[in-house]
Amino acid sequence: MLKNPYIIRVYNDLQTKFNEQIEYLQAVKEFLSAIEPLVEQDKGLEKEAILERMVTPERIIKFRVPWQDDQGQVHINWGYRIQHSSLLGPYKGGLRFDTPVNESVMKFLAFEQTFKNALTGLPMGGGKGSADFSTRGKSDQEIMRFCQSYMTELAKHINENLDVPAGDIGVGKREIGYMYGQYKRLKGVELGSLTGKPVLANGSLGREEATGYGLIYFLQAMLNEENEEVSQKRFIISGLGNVGLNAIKKVIHLGGLVLAVSNSQGSLYDPQGINIKCLEDILVNHNKDLSIYTQERPHASFSKDSIWSRQIEADIALPCATQNEINAEQARKLIANGVRFLAEGANMPCTSEAIEVFNQSKDFIWAPAKAANAGGVAVSGLEMSQNAMRLKWSFEEVDEKLQTIMSDIFTRCKETCLAFDLGKNYAVAADIAAYQKIVQLIQMHGLV
Ligand code: GLU
16 A cells, blocks of 8 residues: 555556556556655655656657568567666667567566666666567568568667667567567667677577576575575476576576476476476477476376466475466465465566565565566676677676676665665565665756
8 A cells, every 4th residue: 555645646647647557557556665665755756756757668669560471461560669767778678579468568567677677787777678479380481570570660769879679578589680680781780789699699698598597596695595595495487488497497406396387388297306308308399388298207297277376385486487477366375385485587477466465474585576587687788798898708707797796686685675674575675776776867867
């Protein structure tokens, strides 16, 4: 419940204007309630409309993307780029190609990205882009034509000093490769115009692993605080994209036991621990059909149910699929099944009601996406640095820098918890830490 009159007015105005934009309102509300005590203390904020400037994107670009399928049929999709904030540097954030994307999802992602990027300590503003296009079931040629058409329009709004997109759901190095090729045809060679590029095309080593590995580095720091470690812990990890898969690999490498994994088709539970070779074979050679796993490992079970609705006893949950994947009932189930820690690999994977359940449970500790999944964009920042210097760092160099960035973000959250008497509420701490930085930046930039 929001209490501060200024905050209530800002939120109510948004609600009136953007009544349908559920995800955007959800992300803003969570943020506003976290920073409420600071707003309460600073009466000057309202006159300067600081909060309004914080929650409103600087620019929204919407364009149509015409493309032709293999049969010659022409299709039209929508492309978006939300340039939320340039206070800290070029707008920075991924592109999502997925069917359920809309302006609400884009606005919430661009908003959160701004604060996440601020926490990395690197010079990056915040943005996010998308298309309501799914690569599923499309041929390679169709995907290439789509990416070229998408970039033909997007190129008018980006460059290495203005806005630097990267990947997200549905956009991996193949799509970035095609978009980068088209960008060069249109505007010439500009190494830092996109990140998440294939390593051969001046991408950074370690970028692919960065979000998943970074998530585990943050988790390690959080566990360390409790004198606990990843080794021997039982994990449930949703999502088998870039984030989930690399988180699984890191957990296994550190001696943790991954009991259950999932993708959009269903979930897999292996009480002996997921066999990574078997899983990767399914992802590469069997069209991601997880049910095949049980043929080789009959003691495992596949279900079409959500991974979060299954009865699995575990210690740590890592939601790495998509927004709002865990609801309140599932949150209660996790706690009843022994889960004591959670770190968000996806952006806003827990509903507000699920978060309430976590916060009310005395011994439950969780890490918010803004802090815990910042590793991907952080290494994107390192890719921009390498491109600007015309250098290439080794995997080990990048990974070491990533570890430092993640542990610094954790320290920042921990110190903010201490300063504001927040206990172990790292989510509120992350919002406050990023907010403090952004408020100062808005004020020092004048009327922007
Ligand atoms: N899409 C990622 C995120 O949500 C990475 C963005 C980037 O590398 O620019 O943070």
